Amino acid sequence: MATENTAFASDFDGTLCWSNWETGEQHFDPANIEAIRAYQAAGGLFGICTGRPLASVLESLDGLLTLDFYIVVTGAQVLDRDLRKLWERTIARDLAEELFDRYASPKAVMVAVTEGQFVSVRHSMDSMLPVVGSLDEMDGELLDVSFECRGDENAARVICEDLNRRYGDVVTGFQNRGSVDVVPVGCSKGTGVRVVREALGVRSIAGIGDSYNDLPLLAAADVSYTFDDSPEVVQHEADVVVHTLADAVRDFSARG
Secondary structure, eight states: OOOTTEEEEEOSBTTTBEEOTTTOOEEOOHHHHHHHHHHHHTTOEEEEEOSSOHHHHHHHHTTSOOOSEEEEGGGTEEEETTOOEEEEOOBOHHHHHHHHHHHOBTTBEEEEEOSSOEEEESSOOOTTSOEESSGGGOOSOBOEEEEEOTTOHHHHHHHHHHHHHHHTTTEEEEEOSSEEEEEETTOSHHHHHHHHHHHHTOSEEEEEOSSGGGHHHHHHSSEEEEETTSOHHHHHHOSEEESSHHHHHHHHHHHO
């Protein structure tokens, strides 16, 4: 079936890439890469939709795939294949400092992102990120902050709910299992999908993700996918439940 003027937006961690945050090792399933390349060769556009910043995505891929668009930092920044910005929003530094004071701890580590930095603040989250003593050590506008709760989903849920209650007029928190991504209000993975749809002129767009923060992505897509081991609420939102990313790409290709 023809795939021209269609696009596929994929979550990164747990969907396209699997990372060991302690050792820094990363894995990409060759079957997924093959399916993506075939979809692109047939005329489809493939991109990622992730909480990670752009630099982290590019470093992880290391030329493995040529992407047609990048929805990064949970929709706070969207770029085309040539890395031209299509959309960007930032978080006020004084607000980020207030969030740090309220929610950060050794068990809820703040991670902060600017155009050129992706760091843990004060406490170490894993071996892959450098650590700064405070937000004052970071240059540039903040695109995103997150709180990594070391896999504790309940702790992440509590922070996310309280943050949205207190600060929902200026930022939005999205739970990603054991972490919370915080972006300027009006940003989400769904926002990124809508920007890509309009900017690149696609007639139909698919989305796939594995966690709670992917719900806006799934809602904004014309056809949405998740996995058979995703949380029940995520499976309920998806149009199709699959075993692998390759299965989803092939299914969407067959729909034309």
